[in-house]
Amino acid sequence: MAKRRKSPPIPRKRPEQDRSRATVEAIIEAAARILAKGGYGGFTTNHVAEKAGVSIGTLYQYFPNKESLLGELIRRHKLAIEDGIEVLTPQAGDLPFAAVVRAAIEHVVRAHLVDPALHRVLSETPPLGKLDWEATFGERLTAHVKAVFAARRAEIVVPDLDLAAYVTMRAVEAVVHNAATERLSDLKSGALTDEVTRMLVGYLTGKAAGLQMKPNAALLTSS
Amino acid sequence: MAKRRKSPPIPRKRPEQDRSRATVEAIIEAAARILAKGGYGGFTTNHVAEKAGVSIGTLYQYFPNKESLLGELIRRHKLAIEDGIEVLTPQAGDLPFAAVVRAAIEHVVRAHLVDPALHRVLSETPPLGKLDWEATFGERLTAHVKAVFAARRAEIVVPDLDLAAYVTMRAVEAVVHNAATERLSDLKSGALTDEVTRMLVGYLTGKAAGLQMKPNAALLTSS
DNA sequence: GCATGATACGAGCTTTTACTCAGGTTCAGT
DNA sequence: ACTGAACCTGAGTAAAAGCTCGTATCATGC
Numbered sequence: 273m274a275k276r277r278k279s280p281p282i283p284r285k286r287p288e289q290d291r292s293r294a295t296v297e298a299i300i301e302a303a304a305r306i307l308a309k310g311g312y313g314g315f316t317t318n319h320v321a322e323k324a325g326v327s328i329g330t331l332y333q334y335f336p337n338k339e340s341l342l343g344e345l346i347r348r349h350k351l352a353i354e355d356g357i358e359v360l361t362p363q364a365g366d367l368p369f370a371a372v373v374r375a376a377i378e379h380v381v382r383a384h385l386v387d388p389a390l391h392r393v394l395s396e397t398p399p400l401g402k403l404d405w406e407a408t409f410g411e412r413l414t415a416h417v418k419a420v421f422a423a424r425r426a427e428i429v430v431p432d433l434d435l436a437a438y439v440t441m442r443a444v445e446a447v448v449h450n451a452a453t454e455r456l457s458d459l460k461s462g463a464l465t466d467e468v469t470r471m472l473v474g475y476l477t478g479k480a481a482g483l484q485m486k487p488n489a490a491l492l493t494s495s
Numbered sequence: 496m497a498k499r500r501k502s503p504p505i506p507r508k509r510p511e512q513d514r515s516r517a518t519v520e521a522i523i524e525a526a527a528r529i530l531a532k533g534g535y536g537g538f539t540t541n542h543v544a545e546k547a548g549v550s551i552g553t554l555y556q557y558f559p560n561k562e563s564l565l566g567e568l569i570r571r572h573k574l575a576i577e578d579g580i581e582v583l584t585p586q587a588g589d590l591p592f593a594a595v596v597r598a599a600i601e602h603v604v605r606a607h608l609v610d611p612a613l614h615r616v617l618s619e620t621p622p623l624g625k626l627d628w629e630a631t632f633g634e635r636l637t638a639h640v641k642a643v644f645a646a647r648r649a650e651i652v653v654p655d656l657d658l659a660a661y662v663t664m665r666a667v668e669a670v671v672h673n674a675a676t677e678r679l680s681d682l683k684s685g686a687l688t689d690e691v692t693r694m695l696v697g698y699l700t701g702k703a704a705g706l707q708m709k710p711n712a713a714l715l716t717s718s
Numbered sequence: 719g720c721a722t723g724a725t726a727c728g729a730g731c732t733t734t735t736a737c738t739c740a741g742g743t744t745c746a747g748t
Numbered sequence: 749a750c751t752g753a754a755c756c757t758g759a760g761t762a763a764a765a766g767c768t769c770g771t772a773t774c775a776t777g778c
């Protein structure tokens with residue numbers, strides 16, 4: 273199950289008619305559902321093809337190998353998360369810092385509420401996880417966070433902004449990520465967002481956050 | 496690679512002579528090294544046997560199946576982490592709260608510094624990870640943390656102690672866990688411990704932590 | 719209608735891998 | 749030295765899973 277690299281990953285045919293585009297979508301959707309339900313262990317190409325209602329041969333007409341199918345899944349997932357990232361562009365400075373932090377956290381929460389099971393599997397998958405998508409995704413997010421921190425330098429008491437960005441990002445990601453499967457209700461209700469916001473603001477500014485901003489009720493509607 | 500459950504997991508012979516005890520140790524050590532290096536994907540019984548310098552038959556004389564070998568690895572790892580957990584018994588109250596928090600974090604750091612790669616793989620392994628070892632391990636730790644929080648109720652500003660315990664534990668575990676592979680130097684120097692301590696104390700007490708206690712230099716010696 | 723390329727099928731080939739078993743080697747007690 | 753138990757060996761088995769390829773069907777332009 274480990275190494276299989278005989279012929280180079282030949283680029284496969286790209287769908288040109290509507291029929292085949294639908295086929296590819298069905299394959300990807302089936303793959304997502306299988307991954308989300310059975311984890312990487314139950315993720316077999318034969319199984320995916322069957323669940324998609326197509327034959328194995330069809331699957332391999334569009335994906336040169338199993339890994340590329342997983343890759344496409346990851347690519348789409350990353351895209352879905354990244355759009356909307358501009359929420360945390362360093363707004364001129366009119367918003368209170370706590371509000372900016374909260375907005376960022378809500379963005380992460382929203383991303384995890386779309387398809388928690390799939391998100392979990394994808395970020396825990398050894399072959400490509402961590403080293404490919406989580407890294408590049410982290411880079412873009414890191415840039416944003418650092419920019420915001422720099423813009424608010426005066427309000428932040430932590431000396432090392434780089435370390436601060438690292439610690440806060442990992443903490444938020446992990447807490448939200450785990451809560452998506454362990455404390456879904458707290459995640460949806462916004463209680464967890466409150467706590468994490470409090471934690472970050474307290475850490476960064478040195479003052480307790482009063483939580484004077486209203487929680488975003490729209491979160492309850494998704495997923 | 497998924498299901499294989501034909502005959503019930505027959506209990507295997509237990510080593511009685513020194514020779515066989517050494518064999519078993521060699522197998523376990525080889526398994527640990529292979530897991531740490533190649534992840535669960537490269538973890539095959541044949542490979543383990545070869546690396547341990549024994550035949551595949553010998554391996555199966557002491558472990559009824561692959562899963563049991565992994566289980567033994569996890570059992571030992573958990574034991575190694577759990578001893579020393581009494582560091583965070585709710586000390587009467589003479590220590591400043593920040594010092595207690597720091598001691599707890601240092602304990603987590605120490606655990607991750609023993610064999611970071613193996614620790615990482617073990618906690619990310621789907622079959623048993625998260626649901627088995629991390630869960631039961633988490634239970635014991637959770638109990639300790641909650642006890643400490645309850646004992647220090649007066650100093651804590653967060654209303655929901657249960658949620659507070661959840662958030663802090665996940666945050667610490669994740670930050671330290673990731674830092675073990677991404678920011679090892681900060682982990683060893685204690686800089687990361689400083690930051691995390693600051694974060695937790697700020698969050699829990701509502702006041703910025705001055706970091707007036709001396710960092711534990713002993714961490715540099717391990718691993 | 720028909721030709722041609724796109725799309726789909728699925729039996730089966732090949733590799734990988736968990737695991738067995740028949741038989742050989744070493745050790746401990748006498 | 750002898751015997752029986754403990755220990756070890758590694759070729760072999762079987763099942764799972766990735767992937768191929770020859771064949772069949774559909775869609776579109778002429």
